[in-house]
Amino acid sequence: MIFEHMPVFLQTAFASYSNGQILFLMGSAFIAGLARGFSGFGGALIFVPLASSVIGPKLAAPLLLIIDTVGALGLIPDAARRANRREVVTMALGALIGVPLGVLALTATDPLIVRWAIALTVILFLALLVSGWRYKDQPSPLLTVGVGSLAGFFGGAAQIAGPPVIAYWLGGAIPVGIVRANLVLYFAISTAITTVSYLIGGLFVASVVAFALAVGPSYAFGLYLGSLLFGRASDRTFRRICYWMIGAAALISLPLLDSFLR
Secondary structure, three states, X not given: OOOOOOOHHHHHHXXXXXXXXXXXXXXXXXXXXXXXXXXXXXXXXXXXXXXXXHHOHHHHHHHHHHHHHHHOHHHHHHHHHHOOHHHHHHHHHHHHHHHXXXXXXXXXXXXXXXXXXXXXXXXXXXXXXXXXXXXXXXXXXXXXXXXXXXXXXXXXXXXXXXXXXXXXXXXXXXXXXXXHHHHHHHHHXXXXXXXXXXXXXXXXXXXXXXXXXXXXXXXXXXXXXXXXXXXXXXXXHHHHHHHXXXXXXXXXXXXXXXXXXX
């Protein structure tokens, strides 16, 4: 085992996994962090499907919550200055409704069903974005709350709150700098809501902490590099890179490919 010289609780947490699987999780965390730092989103869309193929969604979702909360703290101050705060807060009100329902689905549903739902949801929303569809009307508070509720449900169930919010904001005429700031600030607020729900649901088990210690540094390094890359790409290139990363993660994470990850 890679971690044979680590503390006993780490060895116990990793006992059921091969060296290749642990390295796969670390690599997935790095790529997810790179996407998150670059675009403000994409971390969950990439990491949760991939990690779920190894450790299951009930570990992958709270694991990402921990490493993203710690790793993304540095992104929040700048996002708070640049974001449309009223729009973000309105969206977050919806998360108060959706997150508890998503956590209930995560704890009460078969993990394989959750994994298929994650992968297919990511693919469908990606297809919506790539199709060129744009939301051209002026966002209404009621619609914004509705999108926030849907995003909260996906966030509670699998930490993939991004697709509905991304389709709503990235699909409009909002400059990508403000979109990125809105996303970072929204995720910060929804993370606080999800943390409370996960605590109530008993999802923060010891093995989640062990995995966080193992993959957290890779995720944080990816965040750092991604944040350096932001601003060096055009709007078109920015969107295209995000789409490719999300699509690749969704396809690789399909349960049909599990045999290749063992």
